[in-house]
Amino acid sequence: MRKILILFIAITSLATAQKKDIKIEEIWNGSFRTERMNSLNSMNGDFYTLLNFNNIFKNSTIDKYSYATLEKVETIVDSKNLEALNYFESYSFNNNETKLILGIDAEPIYRHSSLGVYYVYDIVSKKLQLIDTDKIQEPTFSPDSKKVAYAKGNNIFVKNLETNSVTQITTDGLKNNIINGICDWVYEEEFSFVRAFEWSGDSKNIAFLRFDESEVPTFSMDIVGSELYPKQQVFKYPKAGEKNAVVTLHLYNIETKYTSKINLGDYEYIPRIKWTNNSNILCATTLNRHQNNLNLYFVNASDFSSKVVLNETDKAYVDINDNLTFLEDNSFIWTSEKDGFNHIYYYDENGNLINQVTSGNWEVTNFYGVNEKTKTVYYQSVEDGSINRTIYSIKLDGTDKKRLTNDSGTNKAAFSKNLDYFINTFSDANTPPIYTLHNGNGELLKEVLNNNNLSKKLASYKLSEKEFFTLQTKNGEFNAWMIKPVNFDSNKKYPLFMTQYSGPGSQSVSNSWNGANDYWYQHLAQQGYIIVCVDGRGTGFKGADFKKVTYKELGKYEVLDQIEAAKKLGERSYIDKNEIGIWGWSYGGFMSSNCLLKGNDVFKMAIAVAPVTSWRFYDSVYTERYMQTPQENPSGYDENSPLNFAPLLKGKFLLVHGSSDDNVHVQNTMRLTNELIAANKPFDQAIYPDRTHGIYRGINTRLHLYNKMTTFIKENLSSKKQTVELLNQ
Template identity: 80%
Template structure:
């Protein structure tokens, strides 16, 4: 019996030995990349288009496909057939799909914005027409396809495609002073849009926002670059409590070439403008500075009159979304958290509530659209559990709800324009993305793409299974996952490394396929660490009360929850209570820093990447949404800033930042650095020159960063002292 046991152990060890470890180099060189469908553009009818690249000819093409068969129907345009345009990087159709805007030489500005050179391609004549000789932003066809509006040098222009004439609409645009039709930095970052102009349905009017940044404080960053002298990046950045840009709404009439300023009452922000299905009615969303009072206006372009059709208030804040959808009669769909969970509502064209379409103690997470003929809406929700996403349909009257995807995990739908078909992307913690074609009733018609080859490749590695569980503390029950070493032994003790983001409305614990960091966690698990992630108070998809419980005290309760979670986990017999570390990026970096300081009896080490260290340094829109202004709530800002209790540092600390971070400025790290120096506290620091918030640009940047963090973890968490045995000859 003893010999058989030894033989079994030997066979098991051999099988384990044959499986390889995940290396950091493999994580960052694309070894574990998933196959994905190109981002598709739904076309008129049952068709979609894809931007494809031919490696042999080095050309790009826009190809048309059938939803019903997924087969290519035709090539709409191929750059190898275009004179003077060897390739293009982007494309957009006009309304009737007879013309395309093709973009080249894209140059990023901030997170979502970019400059580029654009051409109009006419499908009938197969000719190219240059929109402007200079790089421009956000070119957009008029609905009648006769014109293209765009922004250049902070002004709005219109190109007449029939006469080739260019009309300048605004003339006062000036960098760091006036912006017309394009968002300023903080709107782009926090309200998630760039193009701040929109054509009316009859191509008669252009509504646009004008940003007066004159009084907004200026922020500057030194750019090291590669020349003898560094340069500076200078831009307007409104920090919490400081002056925002003065934003005003304007209407430009194409025929009389006159611009009117529209009065929409008292407000601080105009986070959305959108023309309705009535050509002379514009919808405008306004918010007060506290972001807890939202008005939806209908503007009559005939007489410039404004009417409030919806008002929404909240004791904390009202979220901005893109779910406003107009029906033919200008009645509209709206989503709101007003009953405590995010749900779909139906209003008349006068703003009278017709009915609440969805309801329950769960959240709608995506609204896909409505088929007016069948009066059917399509949406995604967490009805199958807050860590899952499922696709549903429901009638406009709130009846006949149907589940359209069966598997529990994460489902994302890409619907055809007419809503007859959708391509579903499914994944869970054990299944990489699978793309399947469905009809509007949810019937699966065909598998489009899977990642079986990736699974086969991963089967040659020592991998640990992600286990989901609920972690309970005195302050709540929280979603969590745990990753144990593949050779886990419950009789041993392991160091614990916690990962989190924790930001308002975020989610780090989801039943979905690996992100890049998941492979890093697998790498750490192979080194003998247990990895745990906990979504504490303030995170999303569990109702408004849970999400907004951190209001006015950002990071305070989130920190308590991570410390409490570490204490609860430390009670498990296989976790070494003396060897607990934590890390995070951005908001998560603020959190990991706070945990190490305020939980200095719990956490042995922490890594903070690009952390906020005082909310006084962060932008007005995001910060005041959760804290109000520093003038109103100084305690909410200062009592949770690690700058003010740097003397509490006991454990090992690695502080990382990119010097070119236009979002969370390196000022945050430098001010904390000074506080730690004054407190005479040892720590390690890494500054990545000119890297932005993501710290990824440049050869080997991410690999270098993760090598550094991995080494820091190995040296400071769970490291055992080894006594050298005497050498015996």
């Protein structure tokens, strides 16, 4: 028996030795790219469309498919048949799907916003109509398809498609002063929307937000570029405690050409506007500056009166989402954490609660819609465990709940408009995405697309299993995962490298397929490191109390949890407690900086990429949601700021930032740099010129960054027996 065991070990070792290591170059050259469906657009009936691009002929097509068969029904438009367009990059339908808006030459502005050239394409006549000779934003059909509204130069315009005439409905738009119909920087970033105008259902009115940012302080960045002199980018950016844009709601009547300002009482933010199924009633959401008092207003477009139909308050904050859904009778669906977990609620047209649709000590993570004929609600939740996502249906009255996807892991549904079908995307830590077609009852109809070829390719590499577990510390029990070297030996000691993000409501420990960083962690494991990720207090999907415990003290409990997690992991026989490092990006960089400083007896090294180093430098909407203002809560800001703990630095520290980061400004890194210099503390630094928060634009940018970080880890984190070996690799 012993000979057989020895032979088995020898064969296994040989097989492992014959497999390849993951190279950093492969991570960023697309070697491990997954096959995926292009973003599909559900059509009326049981059809969907895809935007396809032919790399050989360089033409774009919009192709129509059947949900029932997944077969292509027709090509709606092909750019090779259009004289004015060689290709197009985006598209959107009008209501009755007789026309399209086609976009080209997209030019990014911020994270979600862009400028472009847009055409209207008539499907029957096959004619193109240029909307504007200039680049514009967010062109949107009127419901009757006779007009297109769009933004240009901070103003709103309406083009009459029948007469080709253009009406300018606002005139006061001015850069860094007044914006009409498009969000300012902080709304786009923190409330996650760009288009701030909406057509009424009868095409008679346009509701829009006006941003007066004249008193918002400006932020400037030098763009190095390639010319003799750098250029300066100047934009309005309200930091915590500073003046926000004054945002007001307006209604423009197409027939009278008159604009009315709507009174919504006292508020700081209008994070959502949406017309109800009554063309005369607009719904507007308002928040106070602390973001813990939310009102839903119904606005009458005839007399401009407004009334509150729903009020929600919280001792910490109320999150904004896109789940508000109006039914045919103007009753509505709303999601809320008011019972301690995010759940679905059903209200009548006057805002009276009919019933709570879902309940339990678990979270609804996505709301897909309501089939009014069958009175069925479709949603995604963590009922199968907080690291998993599963699709369910339930009746509006909260009965007859059904699980529609069987596999434990991450399930994401794309439903047809009538909710009769959905395409499910499934993955877990061991399974790359698989796309399958299901009917509304969850019955599997057929497989659409898989990544078997990627799985076969990865079989030739040395890959370690991502092991999920719960880590018990004195601060609580936390979700975690671990990746060990392929040739792991429990009798040896290994250096530990920790990764985390840790921001409010976030999740880094999820049972889903690899991102780019997962391959990097595999690469590090192949170099002899154990990689661990722990989601501490403040992260999401485990209830409001777990998430909101960090309120007014960002960086306190999260840092304590990472430090305690490192100590607990260091007690394991196979982990060298003297060789523990940590890294993170953005909020994760704020965390890794604090961990190295406050946990200087635990962490030997840290990498911080694009870190916040004081919440005083970050934007008002995000920061004050969790911290209130610096004027109200100075200790919360300063007692957890890495700037105030620079003298505590003992370990090795690498600071990385993009000089054109419009989100977390490079000011954060420069201010920490000055504090470290003042404390006479040695550290390493890398500034990537003209790169934004993601540090990815430009040739080999990500490759260079990850090579730099890998070298830094090898030089500063390794068990003594491994030092020579690692440095020679």
